Amino acid sequence: MTKRDVVFPPGRQALYDKNHYSPAIRANGFLFVSGQVGSREDGSPEPALEAQVRRAFENLNGILKAAGSSFDDVIDVTVFMVDPQATFETIWKVVPEYWGQAPYPTLTAVGVTWLYGFDFEIKVIAKAEQQTDQ
Template identity: 60%
Template sequence: MTMRDAIFPARRQDLYDKHRYSAAIRSGDLLFVSGQVGSREDGSPEPDFPSQVQLAFDNLEGVLQAAGCGFDDVVDVTTFHTDPASQFPAVSEVRNRIFPDKPYPNWTAVGVTWLAGFDFEIKVIARIPQAA
């Protein structure tokens, strides 16, 4: 059986404990990151949509860093959008900054009707780099 280790970013474990899930699970050399939203330190949504998207990517980066990864290690992305057609330009702006070069990660975008008060969520799978 493969070992699984829970990963938590600094200063946010209480939020995950409250909702009873892990920010990410390391299994072998893969990291499975739970959906990250544009939540402030207290867990409340950032009201401005472009800022909410940026904060979701910032929160994702914190989880990746806690596991020794970065955006270059991301191989698969799934995003959830409450209004994909109108939100796509703001998401694309951040995405293009985060992933500027080929090869781009796999990407699946899903339109949803509810994200617990948020309008955008991102989850990823990353390959954990081998220690030098």
């Protein structure tokens, strides 16, 4: 079995341990980041949608930074939105604050009915430098 090269952002490992998943895994020059929601340090959601989207991006950027990457390295994005017809415009007002300049990453947007109390989730694949064995 291949050893997983897991990337943890500072201060949030307990959240991932509690929920039994890795925030990101580095493999073959790529960084596969688990979906990030607008959760506060205690795991609770930001109540306002715009704040929730910003927090999701901040949580994502924390993982990218821990891996030595940034959003500029992101190749593929999947976003999940509860009730996209009602939330899309609000969400997409916030996205350009984090997206950067063209060329943009690829994007898949999915409407869902439930995100464990959240309204927005973002999952990415980014280019990452391969780590050497320590």
